[in-house]
Amino acid sequence: xxxxxxxxxxxxxxxxxxxxxxxxxxxxxxxxxxxxxxxxxxxxxxxxxxxxxxxxxxxxxxxxxxxxxxxxxxxxxxxxxxxxxxxxxxxxxxxxxxxxxxxxxxxxxxxxxxxxxxxxxxxxxxxxxxxxxxxxxxxxxxxxxxxxxxxxxxxxxxxxxxxxxxxxxxxxxxxxxxxxxxxxxxxxxxxxxxxxxxxxxxxxxxxxxxxxxxxxxxxxxxxxxxxxxxxxxxxxxxxxxxxxxxxxxxxxxxxxxxxxxxxxxxxxxxxxxxxxxxxxxxxxxxxxxxxxxxxxxxxxxxxxxxxxxxxxxxxxxxxxxxxxxxxxxxxxxxxxxxxxxxxxxxxxxxxxxxxxxxxxxxxxxxxxxxxxxxxxxxxxxxxxxxxxxxxxxxxxxxxxxxxxxxxxxxxxxxxxxxxxxxxxxxxxxxxxxxxxxxxxxxxxxxxx
Ligand SMILES: C[S@@+](CC[C@H](N)C(=O)[O-])C[C@H]1O[C@@H](n2cnc3c(N)ncnc32)[C@H](O)[C@@H]1O
Numbered sequence: 011x012x013x014x015x016x017x018x019x020x021x022x023x024x025x026x027x028x029x030x031x032x033x034x035x036x037x038x039x040x041x042x043x044x045x046x047x048x049x050x051x052x053x054x055x056x057x058x059x060x061x062x063x064x065x066x067x068x069x070x071x072x073x074x075x076x077x078x079x080x081x082x083x084x085x086x087x088x089x090x091x092x093x094x095x096x097x098x099x100x101x102x103x104x105x106x107x108x109x110x111x112x113x114x115x116x117x118x119x120x121x122x123x124x125x126x127x128x129x130x131x132x133x134x135x136x137x138x139x140x141x142x143x144x145x146x147x148x149x150x151x152x153x154x155x156x157x158x159x160x161x162x163x164x165x166x167x168x169x170x171x172x173x174x175x176x177x178x179x180x181x182x183x184x185x186x187x188x189x190x191x192x193x194x195x196x197x198x199x200x201x202x203x204x205x206x207x208x209x210x211x212x213x214x215x216x217x218x219x220x221x222x223x224x225x226x227x228x229x230x231x232x233x234x235x236x237x238x239x240x241x242x243x244x245x246x247x248x249x250x251x252x253x254x255x256x257x258x259x260x261x262x263x264x265x266x267x268x269x270x271x272x273x274x275x276x277x278x279x280x281x282x283x284x285x286x287x288x289x290x291x292x293x294x295x296x297x298x299x300x301x302x303x304x305x306x307x308x309x310x311x312x313x314x315x316x317x318x319x320x321x322x323x324x325x326x327x328x329x330x331x332x333x334x335x336x337x338x339x340x341x342x343x344x345x346x347x348x349x350x351x352x353x354x355x356x357x358x359x360x361x362x363x364x365x366x367x368x369x370x371x372x373x374x375x376x377x378x379x380x381x382x383x384x385x386x387x388x389x390x391x392x393x394x395x396x397x398x399x400x401x402x403x404x405x406x407x408x409x410x411x412x413x414x415x416x417x418x419x420x421x422x423x424x425x426x427x428x429x430x431x432x433x434x435x436x437x438x439x440x441x442x443x444x445x446x447x448x449x450x451x452x453x454x455x456x457x458x
Pocket of ligand 1: 288289290319320321323325339340341342345366368369388389390
């Protein structure tokens, strides 16, 4: 058992404390910058060493007691033991550093991160699994980080009261049915997990049973029983995920009970949400972020707007009333169907949507109108492809709003857009995911 005394100088992407001991880089889970601790070496390889925290001998003034008793094992909230002000500083510094490492030439104007209106109970969507207790009763649980083992919980502090209550109601209901829980190790059983969503008003929830095998009749009965216990559930689905992989949702959704969609509202626009739909998880912060995009883009009725990676069209519809026309593009056809329905239900007539890969869309897009072109791009974590950025640069919209959930790929893509003639404005970070290391960023790029 090798022990060491180390001092933490920063956090890595997984919120593990980084400690330098000579040339050795030691990662220690749970340690905060400025803290000194006794650690036990667990694993060593040529690049880094991992150690277990044994005792903190010098505590950070920013250390707080986590609200949640399983925060240190579940891995969902790896910053709950840090005061919120300090979380914001950590995230700001980390995101800035990631961008500077990726883009050493970039001279960025980083603005102070905008904190979340809610630090706890902010999530409108969660995946929850179940385990058996000693009496073989079904309990809501989360997977322990990097493991197939489960830890039961009563309350998840980042999800809403209704979502916690619904999760408990599902667990209690499941005890009356003979549905074996799926086991990731043996790959046997049926119910993998549930996905719970709640709308911003708190008057409607969606429940999705994610199963390894479709047992429709049984799940219709379970759905009805859950509805009786918890009438706020608007819509219940079964999703079939029969692969051994850890993918959370399969491709097929089967409607079981209630409405087809969960109805929500974003800054006055009503949106219908399906089980597969991408929708930001922190609704109040989402509105602040979208508002920021609108303000900074300074859109006018002389603008034709292209909203790439539009999902169910939330931003396309929000921007439509400020521009001549708004077009949303997303590769997921069901999201585009939803976006079209959302446009009709909101009486928005100057928005159109295309279910295509962004590269395929631009391949066939010819623009001859005199109106100014502007674009929003909001890609997944991996960012945009170089091919798409080349096409976009050639198209040459006057302004591009880039919304990103990954500072590294954002900086990489800015490098390419800079070479294509764009100048990046200030970088505004948003804390969309309190208690975690994740940040969202918005930057407006203007054609030189
Ligand atoms: C971060 S979400 C953005 C959603 C939307 N802008 C919003 O605010 O709700 C990323 C979206 O990119 C879509 N997507 C991923 N790769 C794509 C591609 N190659 N072409 C078009 N859409 C893509 C996904 O389906 C997803 O809806």
